[in-house]
Every structure is written in C-alpha cells, then in structure tokens.
Amino acid sequence: MMSLRCRLKGRVEFYYGAMAFFQTVLHNIFLLYHVDLFVSVYKIDKMSFWIGETIFLIWNSFNDPLFGWLSDKQYLSPSKKNSENSNSALEIVTNRLNALMYNGPLLAVSFILFWFPWGFPGLQFVVCLCLYDGFLTLVDLHHSSLLADLAVSAKERTKLNTMSSLFSAFGSASVFFSYSVWSKENLHSFRIFCSCLAVFAFVGFVVAANLMKQERKRTLKKSFSYDDSWSNRSDEYDDPVGPSVKPGIGTFVSQLGKQYNFIWFTIMNLIQVFHCHFNSNFFPLFLENLLGNSVSSSFGSFLIGISFLAPHVNNLFFLELCKRYGVYAVIQLLFSIKLALSLFMFFMGPNNMWLLCLFIASNRVFTEGTCKLLNLVISDLVDEDYVIHNRKKAVSALIFGSTALLSKPGQTLAPLVGIWLLSIQTGHDIFQTSDKIVSLQVDEAGQNSPEQYRQGCFNLLVYIPILCAIVQIAVWSQFKLHGHRLRWVKSCRTGTDHSLI
Template structure:
C-alpha cells in the first residue's frame, strides 16, 4: 500500500489529522518522563539514603532488564512477520491496529508506575529495583510501538519528518512540567512535589487512554476501509519454528553493517543523554551554586528540556534538505566545538557555564530526537535486503535498543565513579551527611575549589570523548544519499506490489 493511502486518504476525524494524533502521544510521555530523568537518582540518594552497594546492585539488575525487554517485547510483537515467504501475508492496517491496541493499555500503566518513585514504601534498595524495572517495562512498550508506527505509517523522508515534527511539538508542551518541577522540588518537604507528580500522572493516564482511542478511530476511517480481518487473512508459517526464526533474524541483522555501526554510535549517544539528565542538578548546585537564583535555575532546567524539541523542528527541516546523516554529523561537530570552548574558558565564567550546560543538553538531546528516523531507514533496508512481506519495525527498534540501552544504566554508574575519582568525594557519603549531592560543609576553600574543578572536568570531558568517538563511528554508516534513495524506492514498490 502506498504511503498516500496510509496518511492522506480521507479527511481528519473531528478535525484531528492523523499526524497530530500521533504526535500528541509524545506529550503524555514527556510530561512525566522528564521528571523521572531529573529527580529519581537524587530522590534515592539524598532522600531515601540508598547505600552504594544497593544502588550499584539495583543498576546492574536494571541493566539486564533494560537491555533484554526491548528485543523481547519487539519479538513478541513482530515474530509473526519475519517470514519472507508468501504464506505470512498481513495488511499494514492490521499491524498498525495491533500497535495501537498495545498503546491503549500500556500508556495508563506507565502513568501508574511513575507514581511509585516518589513515596517510600519499601527498603530503598528493593524499591529502587522494582520501580526502575516496572517503569522501564511500560516505557519500553510505549517507545517500541510509537516508534514502530513511524516506520509503518510512512515511508518517505518528508512524511516521516512530518510525523516526527508533530511529536517534537507536543514534546515541547510536555516539557513545560520541568519549569514547574524545580520550583516545587524541596528535599526537606516533598508534599508539594508529590502532589505535582500525582497531577502529572493523572494527565498521562487519561490522555493516553483517550488519544489512543481517537487515533485508532482516525486510522480506521482514513484507511480507505481496507482493514482486513485477521481471522480470514492471517496465515502463519506452518514449518519454521520460532527458534529457527529467531536464529535466522539474528544472522540477518548481524550481516547488516549499517545497523551495527548505528548501534555503536547509539550506545554512546544514549549514555551521554542520560548522563546529562542524571547529573544536571549536580552541575547546577556545585558549579553555579549561589551565583544564580532558584528562579533562574528553574528556567535553565526548563530551557534545557524544552529547547531540544524546539530545535528539533529546525533540525527536521534540515533533514529534509540535507538528509538525516549530514545533520547528525553536524550536531556531533557542534557538540565537540562548544565543549572545547568551555574547556579553554574554565569553570569561573558563570554565564558561559549556564549557556554551556543548557546547550550541551540541547545538541545532545537534539541528536537523540533524530535517531528514530535513522532506525526507520534501517527498517526499510532490512525489509529490502531480506525480501520481507511486512517490515518488522518493533523488532528492529527493540534490537537497536538492546545494543544501546546499556548506556542508560552505565551513565549513573560511570558518572558517580568518575565524580569520586575527580573530586575525592563520594556522593553517597555526602548524601548521608548532608542530605544533598552538594558538599555543604567540612571542606576548606582549597578542597571546595578542588571539588568544583572535578565537577567541571566531568562536565567537559564526557562530551569531548563522546563526540570524537561518535564522529569516527558515524563516518562508516553508508545508508545515505543514493543508497538510501534506492532502498526507499525498492520498499515502496514492494509494498505496493504486495497489496
């Protein structure tokens, strides 16, 4: 089926175009997820007083779960589509409706799991593991199916960037919660912050339930009434076992050099994104401290979360003109350049530090927002190379996450270890003594300056190393230019012939 019949046939239902309905789901995810990224580490370290052993053990358990759940959920979702033979034929409509059904129940459960972080109901170590695994499980389901819809609803770069730009617009709105969070975050009295989180959770729960149903109705009415009933049209491969399918898929994906180069770049990107989020409060407190007011700190945090989505609208327009490969390469160069400028300037320029801390997140997160477009292109390449009758979008996104998600867990582990090495102080010990990730007493001026210098080195060295490594890896990625155009033409022609 051609892309036009998927996205453009029929008028919008109750005035809501399908791209707007698709993008609105990003609002309900972003409105709570940014709060999680900013405060969950500080909550367990400074408020619940989790000990170092429990923190590291919890992160290692989370590393295993976080890495495995993406391909497992992707496999469960897409294993029926792996056959390249003609006896496993399904309509694109039935695939899309399955993804929407999954979003219909995982969205509300994601909202409920978010609440479990902010009230202590078990021993810190046990609660840490349970909260992380539950929250990430539902978030993974949402990310997989929402991202897979990007590849299933559209093929051309223009249509995909339109869907992605709608997601960015609604993510901008959802990031508004960050501005308020810094004002209500008080480790000595968490009542207001907990009420705030409850309100956000309710917005997410109700919003996901309503908008997923709306999106489902829009898609059904806009699909030229070509939705096929599974009972009469699904035919599964009778001979090939699931074990053989999985082994075949692993061999196929291992042979795709572009996928492997992307995975190497992506694990570094995921690490850097989560490092910035996890240690943002630490850099604010220790490098800027009393030099900025709480109001300015709130604005700075808010800008750092909102600006990537605003910039993404511009980056997407550049992608339509130059291609996503060139834009990502440019962002790596910019990240390296601003980090080197900050390193040469030193830690004593308060306003330059403010700009760097915010812009570092902007360009790093800006890259992350474009990666779904790259994975969607890899879905196209996999579809063409292995002669599939339907793209295995969720499975490809899940496999990509399997190889990149360890970066999410490594970010707080490597960050806390490097901080201790650079400063000589353990934030777990300082948290028990002072209830804060900031060293608040017991140090003379020379030690305080050493601690500040260590935080500054951590802030600057990480983006420099990440940017250099990513530039070297990204030059090996060849799914661009003429090759990408050939792949897209082949996939569009194959899908049309199947229908």
C-alpha cells in the same frame, strides 16, 4: 477527496504527537529526579544502589528485543495468502495502538511508585526502575514503530516526527513547574504534582489511542486506502527473491549481525544514550556546584526547563535541515558542534558564569536534539532490513528493540560512570555523606576544598561531551545508509526498483 484525505492524515499526525506529549510529561521528571530522590531522600546505601543498577542494566538491555520479538515474530514468516498480506499492515498498526492504549496507563501507574516510600530503599529502587522501564519500553517501542509502519517516504516520516517534537516541547513544561515544588526536606507538594501528572497521562493515553483507532476506521469506511506514504500498499512485490524460509530468532540475529549499518548505528547510539542520560542525571549537580549562588532559584528553574524544552523546539529546525540535506549530514553537524562547544568551554575554564549557563543548557540542547532525530535513522534501518532480507512485512518493533539491546545500557551506565568519575575528580563519594547529592564535603586535612570540588565538577562537565563527540564522529563516518544507498532502499521499499546500480 484529496483534501479530506489530508485532513485524516493530519489527525493521525496529531494523535501520534499527543502520545509523545503524555510520555514526555512523565519521563522528564523521572530523568531529572529519580537518582537524587533515592540517594538524598531515601538514603539508599551504596551496595543496594549498585546492585539495583546492575539488575536494571540487564533488564533494560534485553526487554527491548524481547518485547520487539513478541510483537513482530509472526511477521518474519511469509504470508500464505495475498489477501492476508493486504490486511496485515492495518493489523500491525491496530496492534500497536492497542498496546499503547494498555501500556500507557500502566506507565503512569509505575511512575507514581517512585515518589512514595513503600519498602526498603534498595528493594523499592530496583522494583520501581524495572517496572517503569518495562512499560516505558513498551510505550516507546510501539510509538516509535508507528513511525515506520505509518509512513515510508522521508517526507511523511518527517511530518510525524515534527508533530511528535512539537508535542514533546509542550510536554517539557512539566520540568518548569517541577523545580518550583521540588524540595528534599518536604516532598508533599512534589508528590501531589507527580500524582496529577500521572492521572493526566493515564487518561491521555487511553483517549489518544482510541481516537487514533477511530480515525483509522473512519478512513476505511470512506474507502480511502493507504498509499506507500502510509504503508498500506498492495503487495505486488511480496514474493521474495530466492526460496522462502521461516526464520527463527537465531536466523534473525544472524541476519542482523551482517547489517553493518545497524552495527555502526548501535555503537553510536550507545554513546548518545549514555550522554543524554548523563546530562539529565547530573544537571542539578552542575547547576548547584558550578553556578551556586550566582543565579537565583527561579533562574535555575528556568534554565532546567529551557534545557528540556529547547531540544524539542530546535528539532523542528533540525527536521527542516533534514529535508534539505538529509538526516546523516545533520547528525554529523550536531556532533561537530558538540565537540567545538565543549573544547571552547574547556579552554575558557569554570569562572565565567554566563558562559557556563549557556554551555550547560546548550550541551543538553544539541545532545538531546541528536536523540530526537535517531528514530528517522532507525526507520531507514527498518527499510533496509525489509529490502535486503526480502521480508513480506517490515518488522519495525524488532528493529527498534534490537537497536536498544546494545544502546539502552547507556542509560544505566550514565549514573554509575558519572558517580565513579565524580569520585575520581573530586575525591568525594556521595554515598558517604548524609547530606544531599551535590553538597560539598570538606575534610579536616583540607584535601577536598570547595574549589577543588567545583573544578572536578567542571572537568566532568566538559570531558564527557568531548570524548563522546570524538568517538561518535569516528563511528558515524562508517555509517553508509545515506545518499545513493538510501535512495536505492527507498525505491525497493516502494516497489519502483529492485536493482542495485
């Protein structure tokens, strides 16, 4: 009986990881090439680029809490019947899977729209960004929420996150192949490659979501109930302490504003999202201008691929550390490593090619590695919100969406701030060139020499992680949802203790 139950859980973990795989094969390509495509190939003008990014910033900031609210607002109200409560956990997960089954294929369709010119560059830029990010948000929101809805215990959540990281590592293989077909002069092969990825992901989302739903039905037919590790507990602790209220959006925002752990996490996550996307957007620039002819194109392809693959592989090791020392301590360690490596590279300078190769790759590894652990922290914030506000059911999508309200703007700010800082450091405006984004422009007065440009790129490479790490270490020290506080929240969530000692 127990072995069959474990097999069923294992299949759920497998399908959960598979959906991360299909998202990764598309999103890594988007991160790496979309800015370069519009600036260097479609020749978008500076004004259209900034207008598009501004519109995207607004949409990107508010679609997460909007979709989270639409998904989970009914769960904020107390249920009237205990029978309804006992089935609501099952309904929540089923609704999440239905959303993934429909929005995953739409994400694949919106991904295709980037790579084929169909309108004015400025119009295509903003439409593609908003469509893609809308469906990406829906997929990521419901997939991440499943982490909190399927599991309560840290052990089970770590298993789900481990499977997700493992499949994401396989999904990073798309980056290895993409660099070999990427050519700004002729995008034919690259477009075929992206079309194949989109079709593959389209089918994959439908199949994985359906199989996961079937697995749940098979579990019910075998009369296996989900224990507190899989979030279908009996609701013996559903009665809230104090009067029952029906909260609206204003009440929820007010409650969230008083959760200081949520606020500190959001500030830290804003910087983390900014740094992750900065690394992805400017990776080709650093590769070409800092390494130049010192490395072959095949090695460049390998370095890009490794930088996307290694964070997922390393995350398997980081998750093991989380089991032993806790997520808080591991993230704190990763911030310290990022700061130490950046300072070391700053003092070594830009002339050691192999150290540069190692730093460019490791910078992404440790930054992305931190990002992969943050869903575990948000799941703990879901638990804390559930406990301190005496909710009938955890509002996972709302919490995940709300954390993105102030953190996802970092995705938009990364290319804008990066381009602005690049202009300050090098005196070079990429919108004034008819050549590629990473080309060296030397004016007649010799004020913008290749060596000055290279030094400016190096400064950008090391200054950003140093500043990000310093601020993140300071902010993360204020986060208190770990140790005794976290143990108390977990005990309350599983119904073993409702007293704070």
